[in-house]
Amino acid sequence: MRKLVSLLSIGALSVGVLSGCSDSEGGTSGSNSGSKDDVLKVWSFTDELKEPIKTYEERNGVKVELTIVPIADYPTKLKPALESGVGAPDVFTGEIAFLKQWVDAGYWENLSEDPYNVNEIADDYIPYVFDLGKDSDGNVRALSWQTTPGGVYYKRSLAKEVLGTDDPAEIGDMMSSMEGVFEVAEKMKEKGYKMFPDEGAIRWFSQGANPEAWVNENNELVLTEDKINYMDYAKELRDKQYTALAPEWSPSWFEGMSKPIKVKEGGTETETQVFSYVLPTWGLHSVLKDSAKDTAGDWAVTNGPSPYFWGGTWLGVYEGSKNKEAAYDFVKLMTQDEEFLTDWAEETGDVLAFKPVTDKIKDDFSDEFLGGQNNYEFFLGQADEITPGIVTKYDQQLDTLYGASVLQYVEGKKTKDEAIAEFKKQAKNAYPDIQVD
Amino acid sequence: MKKLDRYGYAFIAPFWVVFLTFSIYPVFLTLYYSFTNYTGSPGEEIVGFANYARLLTDTFFIEAFVNTIKIWGVNFALQIGLALLLALLFSDLRLKLKGLAFFRSFFYLPNLITISSVALLFGILLDWQHGSLNMMLLKLGIISDPINWLSQPVTAQLSVSLILTWMWFGHSFIIVMAGVSGISKDFFEAAHIDGANRWQMFTYVTLPLLKPILLYIMITSLIGGLQLFDLPLLLTDGIGAPDGSLNTMVLYLYNQAFKYNNYGYAAAVAYGLFLITLVFSAVVFKGMFRKERAAQKGA
Numbered sequence: 038m039r040k041l042v043s044l045l046s047i048g049a050l051s052v053g054v055l056s057g058c059s060d061s062e063g064g065t066s067g068s069n070s071g072s073k074d075d076v077l078k079v080w081s082f083t084d085e086l087k088e089p090i091k092t093y094e095e096r097n098g099v100k101v102e103l104t105i106v107p108i109a110d111y112p113t114k115l116k117p118a119l120e121s122g123v124g125a126p127d128v129f130t131g132e133i134a135f136l137k138q139w140v141d142a143g144y145w146e147n148l149s150e151d152p153y154n155v156n157e158i159a160d161d162y163i164p165y166v167f168d169l170g171k172d173s174d175g176n177v178r179a180l181s182w183q184t185t186p187g188g189v190y191y192k193r194s195l196a197k198e199v200l201g202t203d204d205p206a207e208i209g210d211m212m213s214s215m216e217g218v219f220e221v222a223e224k225m226k227e228k229g230y231k232m233f234p235d236e237g238a239i240r241w242f243s244q245g246a247n248p249e250a251w252v253n254e255n256n257e258l259v260l261t262e263d264k265i266n267y268m269d270y271a272k273e274l275r276d277k278q279y280t281a282l283a284p285e286w287s288p289s290w291f292e293g294m295s296k297p298i299k300v301k302e303g304g305t306e307t308e309t310q311v312f313s314y315v316l317p318t319w320g321l322h323s324v325l326k327d328s329a330k331d332t333a334g335d336w337a338v339t340n341g342p343s344p345y346f347w348g349g350t351w352l353g354v355y356e357g358s359k360n361k362e363a364a365y366d367f368v369k370l371m372t373q374d375e376e377f378l379t380d381w382a383e384e385t386g387d388v389l390a391f392k393p394v395t396d397k398i399k400d401d402f403s404d405e406f407l408g409g410q411n412n413y414e415f416f417l418g419q420a421d422e423i424t425p426g427i428v429t430k431y432d433q434q435l436d437t438l439y440g441a442s443v444l445q446y447v448e449g450k451k452t453k454d455e456a457i458a459e460f461k462k463q464a465k466n467a468y469p470d471i472q473v474d
Numbered sequence: 475m476k477k478l479d480r481y482g483y484a485f486i487a488p489f490w491v492v493f494l495t496f497s498i499y500p501v502f503l504t505l506y507y508s509f510t511n512y513t514g515s516p517g518e519e520i521v522g523f524a525n526y527a528r529l530l531t532d533t534f535f536i537e538a539f540v541n542t543i544k545i546w547g548v549n550f551a552l553q554i555g556l557a558l559l560l561a562l563l564f565s566d567l568r569l570k571l572k573g574l575a576f577f578r579s580f581f582y583l584p585n586l587i588t589i590s591s592v593a594l595l596f597g598i599l600l601d602w603q604h605g606s607l608n609m610m611l612l613k614l615g616i617i618s619d620p621i622n623w624l625s626q627p628v629t630a631q632l633s634v635s636l637i638l639t640w641m642w643f644g645h646s647f648i649i650v651m652a653g654v655s656g657i658s659k660d661f662f663e664a665a666h667i668d669g670a671n672r673w674q675m676f677t678y679v680t681l682p683l684l685k686p687i688l689l690y691i692m693i694t695s696l697i698g699g700l701q702l703f704d705l706p707l708l709l710t711d712g713i714g715a716p717d718g719s720l721n722t723m724v725l726y727l728y729n730q731a732f733k734y735n736n737y738g739y740a741a742a743v744a745y746g747l748f749l750i751t752l753v754f755s756a757v758v759f760k761g762m763f764r765k766e767r768a769a770q771k772g773a
Contacts, residue, residue, distance in 0.1 A: 113732065116514065138735070142515055282603050289604050301603055304618045434733055441715050448625060450717060459717075466534050467734040 077101045077363050080115060080126035082108040085350070088384075092377055093370050099363055108132065119144045122357045127364040130352040131179060136169060137430035145178035145353035146361060153365060155180065158373065163417075166390040168425035170351050179353035180372040182381070184390040186346045186419035187241055187317035188338040190325060193408055195312050196337075199228050205410060209339035215242065215270055218342060221312075222279040230310050231281040231300070234290045236274040236447055238315040240440060241345040243267035248343075250427040251435045257472040258464055260457070264439070268456065272447045278302060281311050294329035317347040318388045318416050326406055333406050338415060344422040388416045431468060438463045508741035518738065525742035535743060537718055538726040539750065541631065545722070546699030548635035549642070554691065556639065557646035562676060565654045567662060578651065581644030593708035596637050600624055624710055627719030634705050634720065646691050653687035654680065689762045693755055700751050703728065723747050 077099050079086060090101045104126065106114045112135050118125040119142075131139050139145065148155040148170075155177050159167055163184045170179040189212060193203035200208060200221065212218050218239070222232035233239065245263025253259050274280050281300050283289035292298050293311035300309055316324060325336065352371060354364040370377055378394045381387060386404065389395050395417055402413035442460035445451040451459065465473040508525055512518035529535055560581070564571050584592070599606050600623040608620040623629045657680065665675045681688075706720035713729060714721025727747065731740035 120516065287601065288598065289601075299603070301608075301612070301620045437711065437713060441711055441713060444625075444715070445717055448622075450626075463534075463713075466532070467729075467736075469528075469736070469739075 075100060077128065077360060077367060078104070078126040079367065080104045080106065080118075080129040081350075081352075082106055082111040082130065082132065083350075086130070086371075089367075089371050089377065089381070093367055096370075097363070097366060101367070119355065119357075125355055125357060127355055127358040127360045128352060128367050129355060130350050133169070133349045133351075133428070134433045135430075136179065136349075136351055137428055137432070140170060140172040140178040141430070143172075144356055146356045146358070146365075147176045148178060148180065148353065148365075148368075149176040161373075161392050163390040163392070163420045163423075165346065165420070165423040165425040166349070169349070169428055170353070179351035180368060181349055181351040181390055182372045182378065183318070183349060183387050184346070184416070184420040185317045185319060185349040185388070186344060186416050186423060187315065187320070187341075188412075188415065188419060189313050189315050189341045190320065190336055190338045191313035192310070192332065193335050193337050195225070195230055195310060199224050199230065199312075203337060203408075205337045205339040205415070208337075212339065212341055215239075215266075215342050218242075219270075219273065219279075222274070222277070225312050226277070226279060229307070230312050231293075232279045232312050233274065233281075234283040234293050234311050234314060235280050235285060236271040237285050237440065237444075238280075238313075239270055239274065239341075240267065240436075240443075241315055241347065242342045243270075244343060244345070244427075246343060248424045248427050250429050252429045252431050252471055255472065256470065258435075258461065258474070260461075265453075265457070268443050268446050268453055271443055275447045281309060283311070291328045294325060295331040315341060317345075318412075319348060321404070321406065321412065322386055334408050336407050337410050338407060338412050340415075340419060344419045346420070346423055386413075388413060388420070390420070431471070434467055435464060438467065504741045504744055506741075507738050508745050510738045510741075512738040512741070513735045514737050521738070525739045526746075528739065529742050529746050534718070534721065535723070535726060535746065538714075538721045538723045541714075541719060542700055542702055542722045545631050545635050545638070545702060546696065548632065549638040550692070550695055550699065552635070552639040553643045553646050553695070554650075554688070556643040557650045557691075560643075560647050561650040561654050562672075562680070564651060566672070567659075567666075574651075578644075578648055581647050583644065584641045585645050587641075589704040590708055592637065592641065593705055596633070597624075597709060600633055625716045627717050630710070630716050630719050634702075634709065637705060638699075638702075642695070646695075649687060649691055650684065653684045657683050685762065689758070692758055696754055696758065697751055700724075700747065700754065723750075 077093075079090065079101055081103065082105065084105055086103060090103055093099070094101055111132075115126075115129060119129075129144075131145075146153075162180075166181050166184050167177070170177050170181065172178050191208065196203040196208055200211065202208065208221075210217075211221055218232070225232045243264050245261070245266070247261065247263065249259050249261050251259060281289070281293055281298055282302065283293050283298065289298055294314065297308045297310050299306055314320070314325070321338070326333070329336070352368055354361055354368060358364050372378075373391060375391075375394055375397075378389055378391055379398060382389050382394065382398055395413070399411075399413045399417055402411050403409045404412050439460050442451075442456040442463070445459070446453055446456040461473050464471065507518070509520055509522060510518040511521050511524075560577075563569060564574050564577070587595075602608065602620055602622040602625070605620075605623075607623070608617070611617045612620065621629065623633050661679050661683070662675060665679050670678065701724050702722045703724035706714065706722050706725050707728070710716065710720055712725075713733075714725060723743070724747065727740050727743040730736045730743060
């Protein structure tokens with residue numbers, strides 16, 4: 038009897054301990070039981086895919102299990118699953134931040150081969166978006182449904198008052214060069230307004246007219262003339278007091294969208310308004326529409342000195358999936374299905390990368406928030422101008438490191454040469470295999 | 475008899491299974507990785523002591539070490555000083571302060587807030603243009619231009635030290651208070667009769683008797699302090715801005731591993747950190763005890 042009790046308690050204890058572990062380890066991965074073939078497992082870092090999954094389930098009669106892992110933990114959680122194949126998804130999304138690393142890691146199925154042959158429909162996509170899904174051998178590993186080019190969102194009322202017009206095309210002309218941007222900024226200052234919330238806003242134009250990859254084919258770090266000039270532009274913005282000293286994502290950055298904000302500099306405090314925000318497609322839906330409700334209708338979007346893109350989500354089929362056919366069906370629905378994508382675009386306003394659909398819908402798009410402007414057409418135009426092939430797996434970190442060095446220069450803590458030297462040292466330290474001169 | 479022995483092993487088995495899998499195995503796996511150029515995907519090569527050689531000459535790691543010690547040192551001095559002062563006030567026979575239980579929990583409260591909330595809170599308080607601290611100083615006329623606390627190395631490090639002090643002085647206070655209550659009142663009375671003043675009582679009676687407790691606080695705080703990570707990560711850009719002043723050893727390890735994918739080198743950094751912690755703890759321990767033995771011999 039005593040033996041039985043001991044055994045039972047040991048059993049109970051071990052179950053408790055072991056289930057405790059598996060809980061913390063795989064809390065988000067859902068159940069692994071059941072036959073694998075009739076459930077399609079999808080992993081992503083937002084709830085964006087919920088709607089398409091519903092459509093997919095209705096159409097194909099296949100049950101989809103969506104696992105959402107917050108972006109900060111996403112790579113760390115996903116990687117072990119992909120490496121070992123245990124509890125791995127059939128389809129998973131990748132964000133631009135780690136996309137380049139993943140396409141080369143071989144986690145995604147090669148979509149350039151049979152039976153997928155996506156290269157045949159390459160012309161249907163915005164070039165840079167299609168290109169980003171390719172690995173270093175030129176095989177497509179992931180596709181995207183969206184394109185995320187950027188623009189400059191500005192307040193129409195301030196534009197009319199200071200520049201005499203609120204027409205996006207005319208203002209886009211004024212801001213088609215850095216000199217133009219500074220002219221507008223000076224005019225804004227004269228009337229007591231601030232051109233941008235902070236000097237980081239123009240980092241998207243730091244590539245200039247001749248964008249180059251951070252790291253070239255010879256594995257050398259490339260710091261272009263344009264990127265170095267960006268340091269001076271950023272400093273000029275700060276020194277000439279063209280910004281509201283409200284760093285991106287800070288409370289005052291959001292406040293400046295709909296309210297006058299206070300700026301303290303040179304011993305005085307002034308109340309001012311921010312003229313423009315440099316944000317991409319999603320900035321309209323996820324940032325401005327949420328944070329600038331009071332000024333809805335007073336906004337418009339136009340181009341800056343050079344086209345750029347910011348963010349984006351790609352998806353592909355897991356190379357070890359036992360369910361590749363169904364998995365690719367889902368990718369197809371998300372990236373090539375005209376009926377579904379038309380509904381999706383009209384519902385969410387997401388700017389798509391699939392031209393057969395965008396060609397049909399772009400002409401009669403208009404957004405109330407932007408005073409009825411057809412932002413869809415504008416963004417598609419910008420997307421087509423983006424140079425493909427310059428994104429590397431190093432970009433995310435090198436941009437951060439460079440930004441930190443530029444800030445040192447802007448704040449006068451370092452000279453330009455010191456800041457550049459510091460950046461190179463940091464880059465070398467982060468990526469020892471890159472050649473840094 | 476023998477049979478019963480085996481039950482014992484069965485009972486401790488669950489713990490050992492978990493401990494071996496989640497603690498011991500990773501420790502040795504990390505040691506293995508520290509000799510490779512592992513980048514997160516299989517196919518690593520053994521590179522011998524290359525990672526350790528790099529560690530010894532890595533100015534960023536040395537900078538991180540100095541930063542960590544600086545931030546921890548200032549924090550510890552303030553924290554222990556504050557804890558001792560408060561313990562002294564509350565244990566003073568003549569003052570007879572009331573409400574010890576209330577203050578004990580009140581001072582401990584900051585320790586219960588999750589670190590991310592603390593970082594968010596202080597991020598707003600210390601904000602350059604709109605932070606309450608700058609608003610207050612401007613209103614009082616102490617400064618004429620707002621200070622960008624988190625953008626200058628000295629103020630940024632000091633901010634982290636002070637936040638840590640705020641979070642941990644209550645914890646130290648409770649432990650010191652427990653130590654002080656454990657000292658027999660006879661010592662204080664005897665000292666009082668002998669004509670000792672408060673300062674003499676503190677330095678000749680309280681402090682020597684508190685030594686084991688202070689040693690305990692110091693070692694635990696040092697080990698925690700050397701692992702300083704979350705506040706620097708959350709307060710600025712996560713890579714140690716401004717100018718690398720918030721780059722601590724664990725933050726550096728984290729960035730090498732999870733941002734730059736240099737897992738092999740990060741593993742070497744981890745072992746470097748382990749050795750440093752070991753050496754520091756040993757030095758503190760030895761130093762404290764040698765004095766004690768000397769004192770005993772002298773007496």
